[in-house]
Amino acid sequence: MEPIGEKLYSRDDVVRTYRQVYDLLVTKHIINTYSTNKDDVRDIALKDLDLRGVDKILDLGCGYGFFIEKLKKRLSPAACFTGIDIVENNRDVYINSVASTGYKGQFINDDISCISSLESSAYNLIIASYSLYFFPWAIKEISRILMDGGIFVSVTHSRHALSEATDFLPRCMKKIGINPPGEIALNKLFEQFSLENGEKMLAPYFKKVDKILYQNEMVFSVENIEDCIYYLEKKRHLIYKEVMERYPKRVVDLESCLAQSIYHYAKKNNGISLNKDDAVFRCYK
Numbered sequence: 397m398e399p400i401g402e403k404l405y406s407r408d409d410v411v412r413t414y415r416q417v418y419d420l421l422v423t424k425h426i427i428n429t430y431s432t433n434k435d436d437v438r439d440i441a442l443k444d445l446d447l448r449g450v451d452k453i454l455d456l457g458c459g460y461g462f463f464i465e466k467l468k469k470r471l472s473p474a475a476c477f478t479g480i481d482i483v484e485n486n487r488d489v490y491i492n493s494v495a496s497t498g499y500k501g502q503f504i505n506d507d508i509s510c511i512s513s514l515e516s517s518a519y520n521l522i523i524a525s526y527s528l529y530f531f532p533w534a535i536k537e538i539s540r541i542l543m544d545g546g547i548f549v550s551v552t553h554s555r556h557a558l559s560e561a562t563d564f565l566p567r568c569m570k571k572i573g574i575n576p577p578g579e580i581a582l583n584k585l586f587e588q589f590s591l592e593n594g595e596k597m598l599a600p601y602f603k604k605v606d607k608i609l610y611q612n613e614m615v616f617s618v619e620n621i622e623d624c625i626y627y628l629e630k631k632r633h634l635i636y637k638e639v640m641e642r643y644p645k646r647v648v649d650l651e652s653c654l655a656q657s658i659y660h661y662a663k664k665n666n667g668i669s670l671n672k673d674d675a676v677f678r679c680y681k
């Protein structure tokens with residue numbers, strides 16, 4: 397199964413972004429600390445679902461297994477997780493997350509395109525948490541491998557996620573003498589499967605799609621602006637993709653310009669709020 401159209405990020409871009417598993421944990425901590433919405437998006441995603449009969453779970457772009465702890469005691473005692481991720485470093489931490497729930501599990505280090513070799517109707521719960529925008533071309537395959545009566549749960553961002561920060565980039569690029577692209581790759585990534593277009597993309601492949609809005613923003617005061625900069629820095633291979641490829645020596649200047657722009661904005665406006673609206677899609681077959 398090949399991606400339809402141009403692949404926005406290469407395997408290397410994704411691996412460089414997510415190979416430091418510890419960074420992802422710190423990033424999640426920053427999100428929790430500065431989010432205005434204090435509900436846990438996983439509780440919202442799984443609320444009122446009867447999962448007692450679920451025994452085959454597929455976790456796509458699983459990372460360290462963000463969802464797993466919330467499934468403890470909710471599945472069949474025979475439940476078995478399969479996590480797939482392109483980053484091998486997630487293996488141990490994923491296996492440990494599964495073990496802590498008492499269920500069985502395995503980790504497959506591969507590209508999501510490998511699901512084309514999986515049997516049809518093999519899983520009764522499939523999860524894609526903040527990952528489907530990397531491989532929206534896999535939706536049809538996801539529907540094929542989901543059992544009748546099964547559920548696919550996907551969580552994704554708004555297409556405007558982080559735009560209050562990334563909107564500074566074109567001006568910063570001009571400032572350091574680089575021609576800005578029409579739209580930066582990170583925005584294109586979020587647009588590939590977003591709160592706004594997710595329902596339309598999923599509807600042709602499932603019997604029913606429910607959308608649950610999770611409104612949120614991350615609010616950083618001037619005193620905490622370093623956490624905001626750190627959070628963005630962890631996404632540098634996604635945010636500065638075009639510049640890394642064409643002008644690798646200028647990335648540091650661009651990062652510094654973005655950090656300064658954010659700091660000045662926050663100083664003038666008593667902080668900065670970043671869009672962190674998400675949506676949960678529950679798809680039934």
Ligand SMILES: C[S@@+](CC[C@H](N)C(=O)[O-])C[C@H]1O[C@@H](n2cnc3c(N)ncnc32)[C@H](O)[C@@H]1O
Nearest residue numbers: 414457458459462481482507508525526527530
């Ligand atoms: C934002 S992280 C989300 C991780 C986890 N699901 C969570 O909610 O914390 C996106 C994950 O998707 C994985 N990923 C992206 N593209 C992939 C691909 N083509 N095949 C397999 N994994 C991929 C990345 O390695 C990363 O772990």
